[in-house]
Amino acid sequence: MGNKKILIVDDDPDVRQGMYLRLKANHYDAIFAADGLTGMSEARKHGPDLIILDLGLPAGDGFVVMERLKTFPSLAVIPIIVVSGRSGQVNRQRAISAGATAFLEKPVDNAELLAVVRRALGEAAQPENPAG
Amino acid sequence: MKETALQVLLVEDNAGDARLLREMFSKERPDSFELTHILRMSEAVAHLAKGGVDIILLDMGLPDGHGLDTVRRAHAAAPGVPLIVITGLDDEALVAEAMKEGAQDYLIKGQIENRALPRALRHAIERHRMQTETDLIRTQQMEFKDEFLSHVSHELRSPLTAIYQFVTILLDGLAGEVSLEQQEYLGIVLRNIKQLQSMINDLLEVTRVQAGKMSIDLQCTSISDAITYTVNTLQGAATAKGITLTSEMERPLPSVCADPTRVRQILIILVDNAIKFTPTNGTVKVQARMFDADPNFLVVTIIDSGCGISPNMTERIFERLFQTSDPALAGRRGLGLGLYIGKELAKRQGGQLWAKSAPGRGAEFLVTLPVFSLPNLIAPALKREGLREGPLTLVVTEIASQTGWLSDEVRAGQSQGVRDILQGCVQSDLDIVLPKMGSAGATELFFILAITDKIGGAAIAKRIRERLDACQPVQQAGLNATTSYRQIETIKRNGSESMRDFVEKVAAQIQELMNEEISSRMVVNG
Numbered sequence: 301m302g303n304k305k306i307l308i309v310d311d312d313p314d315v316r317q318g319m320y321l322r323l324k325a326n327h328y329d330a331i332f333a334a335d336g337l338t339g340m341s342e343a344r345k346h347g348p349d350l351i352i353l354d355l356g357l358p359a360g361d362g363f364v365v366m367e368r369l370k371t372f373p374s375l376a377v378i379p380i381i382v383v384s385g386r387s388g389q390v391n392r393q394r395a396i397s398a399g400a401t402a403f404l405e406k407p408v409d410n411a412e413l414l415a416v417v418r419r420a421l422g423e424a425a426q427p428e429n430p431a432g
Numbered sequence: 433m434k435e436t437a438l439q440v441l442l443v444e445d446n447a448g449d450a451r452l453l454r455e456m457f458s459k460e461r462p463d464s465f466e467l468t469h470i471l472r473m474s475e476a477v478a479h480l481a482k483g484g485v486d487i488i489l490l491d492m493g494l495p496d497g498h499g500l501d502t503v504r505r506a507h508a509a510a511p512g513v514p515l516i517v518i519t520g521l522d523d524e525a526l527v528a529e530a531m532k533e534g535a536q537d538y539l540i541k542g543q544i545e546n547r548a549l550p551r552a553l554r555h556a557i558e559r560h561r562m563q564t565e566t567d568l569i570r571t572q573q574m575e576f577k578d579e580f581l582s583h584v585s586h587e588l589r590s591p592l593t594a595i596y597q598f599v600t601i602l603l604d605g606l607a608g609e610v611s612l613e614q615q616e617y618l619g620i621v622l623r624n625i626k627q628l629q630s631m632i633n634d635l636l637e638v639t640r641v642q643a644g645k646m647s648i649d650l651q652c653t654s655i656s657d658a659i660t661y662t663v664n665t666l667q668g669a670a671t672a673k674g675i676t677l678t679s680e681m682e683r684p685l686p687s688v689c690a691d692p693t694r695v696r697q698i699l700i701i702l703v704d705n706a707i708k709f710t711p712t713n714g715t716v717k718v719q720a721r722m723f724d725a726d727p728n729f730l731v732v733t734i735i736d737s738g739c740g741i742s743p744n745m746t747e748r749i750f751e752r753l754f755q756t757s758d759p760a761l762a763g764r765r766g767l768g769l770g771l772y773i774g775k776e777l778a779k780r781q782g783g784q785l786w787a788k789s790a791p792g793r794g795a796e797f798l799v800t801l802p803v804f805s806l807p808n809l810i811a812p813a814l815k816r817e818g819l820r821e822g823p824l825t826l827v828v829t830e831i832a833s834q835t836g837w838l839s840d841e842v843r844a845g846q847s848q849g850v851r852d853i854l855q856g857c858v859q860s861d862l863d864i865v866l867p868k869m870g871s872a873g874a875t876e877l878f879f880i881l882a883i884t885d886k887i888g889g890a891a892i893a894k895r896i897r898e899r900l901d902a903c904q905p906v907q908q909a910g911l912n913a914t915t916s917y918r919q920i921e922t923i924k925r926n927g928s929e930s931m932r933d934f935v936e937k938v939a940a941q942i943q944e945l946m947n948e949e950i951s952s953r954m955v956v957n958g
Contacts, residue, residue, distance in 0.1 A: 312590045314591075314594035314597075315597065318597025318598055318601065321606060322597065322600075322601065322606075325606050356586075385586045385590050386586055387586070387633075388636070388645070390645075390647075396846065396909065397908065399909060406590065406593040407625075
């Protein structure tokens, strides 16, 4: 069985790369997009197992992306973890209402991110070892 | 520039006084003032409600209103209109009070000079305009500051994320082997990242407090869980400093009516603070017990063996941006917002937070929270109805995930929306949507106490089903909502039974039913 594929949509290249290295160390494959529009086309092209989504994005923010994904039956089922610099109950509720599985505030603790990723992918909980 | 006539409302019941005042106006240019004379407070309030008044001249002794009460009523009826009080007495204390209630100026009967009246009116209006303008500017500045802080804090989080990610990548050896010395230095970087992160969070929290946007979801909350969580979370930090961190709880402790996240937040702030101010080999103890001064409250005390606080500082430490002057802590200070946030959080949940200390004897922080009481929650409804016996129905709505796993995120995200829908399905002055009663395995349960029989209960359940089935967020999140109802066995209030005993009897029965509902789901879901 191949590694699970995760799409990272974030406009900050450093954050994308940092997340990629962390996920790779834990045996996930990662693909990227820097804006909402590319995020949607990458999702359609690759059909990832999970999407990690920022909210503040150029060319269609995170909410728009979630709304669009819902219109494709094959993509609507992909779990989405929102990882955002935005905080507060309002954003959290809005994201969950829009269909996000989880809402994490930046900077996200590595162990927490991996735990949420595993749960969203329906993987059995493993002993915490963020270094992979 | 042509001035439009100033609309003056004179409220004065004494015909002689009114005539004198009128005459003073008659010496002015006819198009500069237009006077409306009213004799009663009630009519004045009605007239003000219509609008169009530029200034009020108000006698403080009217047949249907007296003293400060007249000022309050006039000000309430037209808060934006400047007001001058007219009094027969040279009573400075009363006048000062009137000014506090919103009056711009005062005139004493028999001591008003001819030309002084119009001048006083113009000045009052001008002062009022300037005051309004200043208030507006201040509000705008506050809003700008809040927005600015919120924006800056959010923007800081992206670079901070990248720094955190790469420092931990190095530390975890994902980019090659790290020497012990390098590990130590990266550890220092990481510690400072955490500190910066908590400062940003504090800034955002304060912005929310001040904008009144702090969300608090009151529910039946276990204080022992919150204490255990806090002690576990901070045990590492305490051990690293050689401090013994313990907890001590009176058993059995009742639950509190509070937001569990916010309670944890308060305790973390206080225990973290205690650890910071306690030297090596010291102790920090968290105690919870009933509050002696008021049995409706529970008190959590955080006691440390640190340097203590001088008595004149026990209040000041809760001020925003308060900084300790202790040189030993100069490098490790935060923004001085933690205790301020903690106090605000306690207040918003109906509790209090304060400190007791003697220098050299350690500090004691006390936080009270209201005890969760089902009788207190249902008492108003039962009393209002003067209920002596049923019918009472318990409506139960269950939200479950189709996948069988309901994350805390989804729980928190959906809870308020579902609660709002339930509230819209009941008679708000009669039925009670009860706060969350505890966790029920993989589902989220909502309870409504409806003052109605089976048929009424069925109608409420039907309304809830229809509304939740049509609720987009619930459907989009892939959740199943089911609603059932059960009539509570007829409860009679005996002739001799006090209302209080009756309420407690009903509450006990409701509690039993809810426990049944909760535990049946715990079994099913393992």
